[in-house]
Amino acid sequence: SQQGEEDPQALSIQEGENATMNCSYKTSINNLQWYRQNSGRGLVHLILIRSNEREKHSGRLRVTLDTSKKSSSLLITASRAADTASYFCATVAGFGNEKLTFGTGTRLTIIP
Amino acid sequence: DAGITQSPRHKVTETGTPVTLRCHQTENHRYMYWYRQDPGHGLRLIHYSYGVKDTDKGEVSDGYSVSRSKTEDFLLTLESATSSQTSVYFCATSQHRADTQYFGPGTRLTVL
Numbered sequence: 750s751q752q753g754e755e756d757p758q759a760l761s762i763q764e765g766e767n768a769t770m771n772c773s774y775k776t777s778i779n780n781l782q783w784y785r786q787n788s789g790r791g792l793v794h795l796i797l798i799r800s801n802e803r804e805k806h807s808g809r810l811r812v813t814l815d816t817s818k819k820s821s822s823l824l825i826t827a828s829r830a831a832d833t834a835s836y837f838c839a840t841v842a843g844f845g846n847e848k849l850t851f852g853t854g855t856r857l858t859i860i861p
Numbered sequence: 862d863a864g865i866t867q868s869p870r871h872k873v874t875e876t877g878t879p880v881t882l883r884c885h886q887t888e889n890h891r892y893m894y895w896y897r898q899d900p901g902h903g904l905r906l907i908h909y910s911y912g913v914k915d916t917d918k919g920e921v922s923d924g925y926s927v928s929r930s931k932t933e934d935f936l937l938t939l940e941s942a943t944s945s946q947t948s949v950y951f952c953a954t955s956q957h958r959a960d961t962q963y964f965g966p967g968t969r970l971t972v973l
Contacts, residue, residue: 792953793964794962797960837903850906852903853901
């Protein structure tokens with residue numbers, strides 16, 4: 750079963766615009782992670798946010814976490830053509846758990 | 862990124878034949894994971910390892926077995942491949958429990 754569900758499933762924006770993707774999950778978490786996957790490639794880790802954190806930044810990426818709503822968002826500012834990829838959230842449920850559970854992803858297309 | 866390689870990268874096989882996929886890492890990470898990726902399902906965990914000879918089942922373990930005799934190698938075996946096991950298989954590693962995972966490039970397996 751999927752723990753994380755991304756919204757929207759697909760998103761197309763003009764280069765230079767901001768892109769926002771959302772993730773909802775079902776159970777309490779230890780941390781939530783965002784990954785990017787370029788077509789035909791493996792996943793690349795973007796950001797990890799712990800359950801006691803509310804916001805993290807990395808370059809043009811901003812992740813927020815609202816544990817009361819069991820949701821997270823990934824904001825990519827000033828998008829570039831190279832940001833075209835699928836983005837996945839993944840959660841580690843509870844504590845003492847080694848496993849990540851992935852959502853089905855958001856397909857982001859940046860139009861030059 | 863962690864040095865993670867997967868072999869083979871592509872394989873076509875027939876129903877009923879045994880198949881072994883290999884994951885090799887050079888980072889001395891304790892944890893290793895096997896996922897499969899299918900359209901509409903995101904990534905689903907098959908098996909994982911938390912140390913040499915220590916493995917456990919994931920969400921979709923039926924029809925798969927794993928072995929880890931050395932820190933650097935994690936093998937996934939399909940004892941008798943079925944068409945439902947046609948998928949892209951990813952290996953991942955992490956240094957600590959519930960931590961960032963580093964992914965290999967994937968193996969595309971087709972079972973005819």
